[in-house]
Amino acid sequence: MLTAGEYYVGDLCKVLDQSGYDWSDIMSDTNGLGIELEPSCYTRYLEYKGSKFFNSGTFEGNGVFSDQSGRTYTVNSACVGCFPLSVLPKGIETKGGHVVQFEEDFECGDCDLEGNIQIGHLVINTLPND
Numbered sequence: 001m002l003t004a005g006e007y008y009v010g011d012l013c014k015v016l017d018q019s020g021y022d023w024s025d026i027m028s029d030t031n032g033l034g035i036e037l038e039p040s041c042y043t044r045y046l047e048y049k050g051s052k053f054f055n056s057g058t059f060e061g062n063g064v065f066s067d068q069s070g071r072t073y074t075v076n077s078a079c080v081g082c083f084p085l086s087v088l089p090k091g092i093e094t095k096g097g098h099v100v101q102f103e104e105d106f107e108c109g110d111c112d113l114e115g116n117i118q119i120g121h122l123v124i125n126t127l128p129n130d
Contacts, residue, residue, distance in 0.1 A: 002045070002054060002120075004104050007082040009119055010097015011075045012055060019088045021048070045108070054108040055081035058126035059115035067124045073097055080126065082108070082119050 008015050016026060026048055044055050058065065061078045073080060074096035085092075085099060106120035115127035 001105050001107055002052060002082070002084075002102070004102050004106070006085040006099060006101050007053075008085055008088065008092075008094055008097055009080075009082045009100050009122060009124075010073045010094070011077050011079060012053070012081045012083055013077040013079070014074075014096045015083065015088060015092055015094060019092055051084055051087045053081060053083040054119065055079050056108070056110045056117045058117070059111050060126070060128050063126070063128055065124055065126045067122050071098055073124055075126070080117050080119075080124055 046053055046055060056079065058075055058078050058080055062075050065073050065075060065080070067073070076096075082100070100120070100122065102120045107118070108120070109116075109118035111117050111126060115125050117124045117126060
């Protein structure tokens with residue numbers, strides 16, 4: 001479970017590597033952001049330098065995926081997650097994902113067999129777009 005607040009939702013490499021975090025350290029310290037290649041996708045609540053966040057592999061890698069409201073998420077690292085905006089530098093570029101305010105503590109769910117990743121009230125479908 002993650003605490004209420006404002007989060008970046010999308011491909012975490014897009015914001016973390018431009019925020020002064022060392023991407024190699026993040027991958028090493030979190031076991032590759034918690035992604036397991038077999039069997040398919042797993043949920044991971046992770047912590048890095050005191051920040052708790054969530055990450056899940058997508059159903060089939062990279063692409064542009066949509067949530068239930070039609071908002072799109074551009075993914076280049078085969079992962080979708082959410083990271084607290086409060087620990088990122090002010091004015092960080094959030095292109096490719098979205099800043100979302102969660103009013104209450106929330107649960108996240110791993111990529112299911114239909115390609116859906118749940119992040120609080122959001123459901124992002126990561127099946128390939130034909």
